[in-house]
Amino acid sequence: MKLSGGVEWALHCCVVLTTAQSPVPVTHLAELHDVSGSYLAKQLQALSRAGIVQSVQGHAGGYRLTRPAAQITVLDVVEAIDGPGSTFQCTEIRQRGPLATPPEQCTKLCAVHRAMLRADHAWRAALRATTIADLVADVERDSGPQALPRVGGWLAGQLGQA
Amino acid sequence: MKLSGGVEWALHCCVVLTTAQSPVPVTHLAELHDVSGSYLAKQLQALSRAGIVQSVQGHAGGYRLTRPAAQITVLDVVEAIDGPGSTFQCTEIRQRGPLATPPEQCTKLCAVHRAMLRADHAWRAALRATTIADLVADVERDSGPQALPRVGGWLAGQLGQA
Numbered sequence: 001m002k003l004s005g006g007v008e009w010a011l012h013c014c015v016v017l018t019t020a021q022s023p024v025p026v027t028h029l030a031e032l033h034d035v036s037g038s039y040l041a042k043q044l045q046a047l048s049r050a051g052i053v054q055s056v057q058g059h060a061g062g063y064r065l066t067r068p069a070a071q072i073t074v075l076d077v078v079e080a081i082d083g084p085g086s087t088f089q090c091t092e093i094r095q096r097g098p099l100a101t102p103p104e105q106c107t108k109l110c111a112v113h114r115a116m117l118r119a120d121h122a123w124r125a126a127l128r129a130t131t132i133a134d135l136v137a138d139v140e141r142d143s144g145p146q147a148l149p150r151v152g153g154w155l156a157g158q159l160g161q162a
Numbered sequence: 163m164k165l166s167g168g169v170e171w172a173l174h175c176c177v178v179l180t181t182a183q184s185p186v187p188v189t190h191l192a193e194l195h196d197v198s199g200s201y202l203a204k205q206l207q208a209l210s211r212a213g214i215v216q217s218v219q220g221h222a223g224g225y226r227l228t229r230p231a232a233q234i235t236v237l238d239v240v241e242a243i244d245g246p247g248s249t250f251q252c253t254e255i256r257q258r259g260p261l262a263t264p265p266e267q268c269t270k271l272c273a274v275h276r277a278m279l280r281a282d283h284a285w286r287a288a289l290r291a292t293t294i295a296d297l298v299a300d301v302e303r304d305s306g307p308q309a310l311p312r313v314g315g316w317l318a319g320q321l322g323q324a
Binding site: 089100112119147 | 171251256259267274285297
């Protein structure tokens, strides 16, 4: 079971967007991360549909976060990119075959389904426990307090050149 | 992010194998669950490679569990079918682009990677907390104490007809 690679890109973009003073074009985000602009554009469109970023049109257009980083969880980003559906799909095997349980007796979810849902909920709870602001704080601890302002400066410089 | 459908089938097979007095051929497990025999055979081969079931050759051949159901976790089965790899692949985006962090400064995992690993570990811990014996107990609570013995009786009857 693998998450889409777009989740990694989208999370890095959200961290970077906290440093930007103005909307950031996808091309600058792609250049900064050295990743495919067309694929990154799809991830930002997904973040936009989920209301995490907003697209600003026009000459100075680009993307910006719609709310403070402390109000965006990692789960918000994962579900924006990968969808909110459970990691486990129950096909009601218990209702099949020569010893099928009659539908009227299946008032509770199947025991296998319940076990898998508990794990899915634990995964989502852990993703919900970290916000983009937490990631920003972690990056500052890891790379020093100047690392993200340096990114913000680079983004401003790119806009100045445009 | 979706788990392989084989996980559901493999978990149901492990529960059913606790009721069997003799090794169970894949064809009987497939008929009981009304699923594709060839696809189910692949899942049982994966369980066998992981040491969860053992293939018994010969006229009365088939699969049996290699250890008590209380010693087989749902995580064992999920990792047998889906592999043990993390749900998140870090491509070290921080080391790319014009502001790349030099490798020698990347002594810790990336903050994004750490957040995703915490969730992966929470998911695995929840899967590890439930055993096949727990699922058997849940099925008995849900469907009554005769439900699984009835399956065992059906399996024995199929062998008698062979």
